[in-house]
Amino acid sequence: MRIVRNTVDVTNVALSGVGGQGVLTLAEVLAKAAMLDGHNVRVGEIHGMAQRGGHVLCTIRIGEHAKGPIIDPGTAHLVVGFEPIETLREIHLVAPNGCVIMSSHILLPVAVSMDQGTYPDHDAIMSATKRFTTNVIEFDAMELAEKAGSPNSLNMVMLGAIISTELVPVTKDSALQSLYDTVPQQFQQVNSAAFNLGFAQVGGMLRL
Amino acid sequence: MRLCSLYHKIDTQSPVQALLGPVLHRAHDNLTKPTELLEDNPGKRILLLGNEAIARGVLEAGVRLVAVYPGTPSSEIGNNLTAIATRIPDFYFEFSTNEKVAMEVAGAAAVAGVRSMIACKGPGLNVAADPFLSLAYVGVRGGMVVVVADDPSMWSSQNENDSRYYALMANTPMLEPSDPVEAKSMLIEAFDISEKLELPVLYRTTTRVSHTRAPVELGPMRDRVSTVKFDKDPFRFVPIPSVAYKRHPWLLQQIEKARRISEETSLNYRIGEGELGIITSGVAFNYAIEAVSTLGLKAEILKLGMTHPLPERKISDFLQEHTKVVVVEELEPFLETQVRRVAQLNHIVVTILGKEQGYFPRTYEYTPRTVIEGLAKILNRNTPINWQQIDSKAEELSSLPSRPPLLCAGCPHRATYYAIRVATRGKAIYPSDIGCYTLSIAPPLETADILFDMGSSITTACGIARVTDQDVVATIGDSTFFASGLPGIVDAVYNRHPISVVVLDNRTTAMTGQQPHPGTGLTGMQEKVSPIDIVDVCKGLGVNYVRMVRPFDSMATLVSEIREMVAWVRENKQPAVLVSREPCALLAAIDRQQTGTPPHPYRVNSDLCNACKRCLHRLSCPAMYFDSETNKAVVDETLCNECGICAAVCPQGAINRED
Numbered sequence A: 001m002r003i004v005r006n007t008v009d010v011t012n013v014a015l016s017g018v019g020g021q022g023v024l025t026l027a028e029v030l031a032k033a034a035m036l037d038g039h040n041v042r043v044g045e046i047h048g049m050a051q052r053g054g055h056v057l058c059t060i061r062i063g064e065h066a067k068g069p070i071i072d073p074g075t076a077h078l079v080v081g082f083e084p085i086e087t088l089r090e091i092h093l094v095a096p097n098g099c100v101i102m103s104s105h106i107l108l109p110v111a112v113s114m115d116q117g118t119y120p121d122h123d124a125i126m127s128a129t130k131r132f133t134t135n136v137i138e139f140d141a142m143e144l145a146e147k148a149g150s151p152n153s154l155n156m157v158m159l160g161a162i163i164s165t166e167l168v169p170v171t172k173d174s175a176l177q178s179l180y181d182t183v184p185q186q187f188q189q190v191n192s193a194a195f196n197l198g199f200a201q202v203g204g205m206l207r208l
Numbered sequence B: 001m002r003l004c005s006l007y008h009k010i011d012t013q014s015p016v017q018a019l020l021g022p023v024l025h026r027a028h029d030n031l032t033k034p035t036e037l038l039e040d041n042p043g044k045r046i047l048l049l050g051n052e053a054i055a056r057g058v059l060e061a062g063v064r065l066v067a068v069y070p071g072t073p074s075s076e077i078g079n080n081l082t083a084i085a086t087r088i089p090d091f092y093f094e095f096s097t098n099e100k101v102a103m104e105v106a107g108a109a110a111v112a113g114v115r116s117m118i119a120c121k122g123p124g125l126n127v128a129a130d131p132f133l134s135l136a137y138v139g140v141r142g143g144m145v146v147v148v149a150d151d152p153s154m155w156s157s158q159n160e161n162d163s164r165y166y167a168l169m170a171n172t173p174m175l176e177p178s179d180p181v182e183a184k185s186m187l188i189e190a191f192d193i194s195e196k197l198e199l200p201v202l203y204r205t206t207t208r209v210s211h212t213r214a215p216v217e218l219g220p221m222r223d224r225v226s227t228v229k230f231d232k233d234p235f236r237f238v239p240i241p242s243v244a245y246k247r248h249p250w251l252l253q254q255i256e257k258a259r260r261i262s263e264e265t266s267l268n269y270r271i272g273e274g275e276l277g278i279i280t281s282g283v284a285f286n287y288a289i290e291a292v293s294t295l296g297l298k299a300e301i302l303k304l305g306m307t308h309p310l311p312e313r314k315i316s317d318f319l320q321e322h323t324k325v326v327v328v329e330e331l332e333p334f335l336e337t338q339v340r341r342v343a344q345l346n347h348i349v350v351t352i353l354g355k356e357q358g359y360f361p362r363t364y365e366y367t368p369r370t371v372i373e374g375l376a377k378i379l380n381r382n383t384p385i386n387w388q389q390i391d392s393k394a395e396e397l398s399s400l401p402s403r404p405p406l407l408c409a410g411c412p413h414r415a416t417y418y419a420i421r422v423a424t425r426g427k428a429i430y431p432s433d434i435g436c437y438t439l440s441i442a443p444p445l446e447t448a449d450i451l452f453d454m455g456s457s458i459t460t461a462c463g464i465a466r467v468t469d470q471d472v473v474a475t476i477g478d479s480t481f482f483a484s485g486l487p488g489i490v491d492a493v494y495n496r497h498p499i500s501v502v503v504l505d506n507r508t509t510a511m512t513g514q515q516p517h518p519g520t521g522l523t524g525m526q527e528k529v530s531p532i533d534i535v536d537v538c539k540g541l542g543v544n545y546v547r548m549v550r551p552f553d554s555m556a557t558l559v560s561e562i563r564e565m566v567a568w569v570r571e572n573k574q575p576a577v578l579v580s581r582e583p584c585a586l587l588a589a590i591d592r593q594q595t596g597t598p599p600h601p602y603r604v605n606s607d608l609c610n611a612c613k614r615c616l617h618r619l620s621c622p623a624m625y626f627d628s629e630t631n632k633a634v635v636d637e638t639l640c641n642e643c644g645i646c647a648a649v650c651p652q653g654a655i656n657r658e659d
Helices: A023-036 A084-089 A122-130 A141-148 A151-165 A172-182 A185-207 B013-018 B034-038 B050-060 B075-087 B099-112 B122-127 B129-138 B165-170 B180-197 B241-264 B284-295 B312-321 B334-345 B368-378 B387-395 B412-424 B436-441 B456-467 B478-494 B534-540 B555-572 B585-595 B614-619 B645-649
Strands: A011-018 A041-044 A055-062 A076-081 A094-103 A135-139 B045-049 B065-068 B092-095 B116-121 B144-150 B201-206 B212-217 B268-272 B276-281 B299-304 B306-308 B324-328 B351-353 B473-477 B500-505 B546-549 B576-581 B602-604 B624-627 B632-635 B655-657
Touching (some): A011 A023, A023 A041, A023 A172, A076 A084, A084 A122, A094 A151, A122 A135, A135 A185, B034 B050, B034 B075, B045 B050, B045 B180, B050 B075, B099 B129, B099 B144, B116 B122, B122 B144, B129 B165, B144 B180, B180 B241, B241 B306, B241 B312, B276 B284, B276 B312, B276 B334, B284 B368, B324 B334, B412 B500, B412 B614, B473 B478, B500 B555, B534 B576, B546 B555, B555 B645, B602 B632, B614 B624, B614 B645
Parallel strands (some): A011 A076, A076 A094, B116 B144, B276 B324, B500 B576
Antiparallel strands (some): A011 A055, A041 A055, A041 B212, B602 B655, B624 B632
């Protein structure tokens, strides 16, 4: 058997957020969508202690030669941050020409409320992000999720945004199909509305 | 008033069973629908977590009995099996009381002659090590696989012990899958090997095998026998010294047969070509492949799927064909030591590189980067990415406010720990145990002072109470209490240790994904049975002070209950138990969702809030924050789980429930 050069054809996506925001669900929906489009995938996730309202990182790798689940620093084509400082926490993963999608809605860590740390201001967050890549797409995904009908649909807003960038080899149809396959029926309308709002939001920003 | 003292007959059935409803729904509440695992559709590819692939492998290998005690990163194996157990003909699944029990239940089934499996996390195998070593001596008649999930980087564990050494100590064959595809396919081979050798097979995964999702192709399923007849053979299966004396040479003979399997199996194979040799196993194999291709190296990899006994001839041939061989494996130099041994025995002149010279670390999980950097150092090359530069840029972000895991909003443990701190003014010693509640180590609760393993809260309390004159208040969860708290209670009663024990009874095994336990009234086969009540158990074991409290009823009562218990222990010099019973906040939230109960979150009346921050500083509830614009505390209504503890601690009475 031969080892083929295998790291060039793989698309790396890192999802960073807070436990409870639906990060793992988004990873599963996106991975299943990639499979519908005929791709090989790997998803890396951490369960248990790591999920109790703390920082969550989930990785998705799409491409024939994706083997392991892990994305090294400087190799993510897309970093998707569900919250500003959670985006910063994993920003080192982004490739120099990679893209960042960041929701601007802030979830204050308990440490800040207990006066054990200060939340950086918006300018500091943006300038720190841009030291890693200049391709930053920022919008309030929580506002769109609420508009769609539930703050719980935030992750599907992010899915729409991801597909809209065209950086991931997944079609819009497959993404929606995967959403319908995964989300219970009573929540499908809200979640597909959220998907479409995220898709349109990023589409509009990229056209500008 | 729902306080129950030992002098009153308490109604254990109704409140317990009233709390049971939500438990039924949670253990299998993960994303891939467990029923997909039942599909009789060979050739279909579905996205499976490594642990889900193992659960499917159980069906494809025709396993008759599976016993587990949940523990991350192994938990989803049991969660998926319990969800489908009743739909598999001739199949039995149980959540055992602990891993030792699981090993014995499964081991006996395999001795009787059916295929059986146990699954646990690394520290769980430590608990089950005693029967495991005996099982290797007596052997099994049906295939038996011991799945152990190690946790490099300690994402959810108290240590990162490398369970592979158990294969050496017990002298059992060992297989190490490297991804979800192998997690299923190698499990089926493990059962075949087990039956050929009549030995249990150790099946070792790690977090990044168990918790990676990948497309997995379904295979055909195999039927199971309904029952077998137990053929007696006491001079094999009862290892009294004279029997064990004969079984040890038998075991060594079997492991030599296993070595021949290891030489021939396609689980140990070569890939690639080049002067450089790499020997690897488990998830590190993926990183080795990625590193070789990223660096554009010419290298040959010897990928070992069967790592005990090792294929010594295959390794010796490989060493002879390469002048430089790098060993890539996570944690301890398990393979590396063996490879060096093979080289020495066969007088092979070869440079073996690995952890011994510091090229690879012995701590934490590997990444492709770990392997790329190790190989780059060995070959004196640059890495393709300037990671030092990225690291130093990331270093500048180190002042970001941290977001560690926390007790959930509405977690009943928060109320209990707050009360323990208030009642003891933070001055007692607080032995802790294994579960979500260990998170109380963090400020402001700070009620975890010592922890070894499951059940150690009670026994470490005994040791501390004997050599100090301080009050000792131990806390232990309900599932942990049944798993290994009972011997500690017996020790405390019989030896009259002056300790206060608070059992945090949240009606589930919360940390690992809401599995039932003997206190819940639900079995792994989804049968409703009589729950075992912890209050009754403690009384039955002879504890002379046992009370039950509902932590959300009244904070003042909760505090005085703890104060009274500690005072009683001081005066009577013997153990006391307080059961603090309230369902896990996640169960309560799901219950509300399922019954369509409209939310009634708490709210801060900003006219009354004087920004004292007592609620924030004393509770660290993730649903609360301080709004620096209005200078008031705020409850995030989307996160509030309606426990009301914030209202109880607010000196201004500014927090109230919405109507």
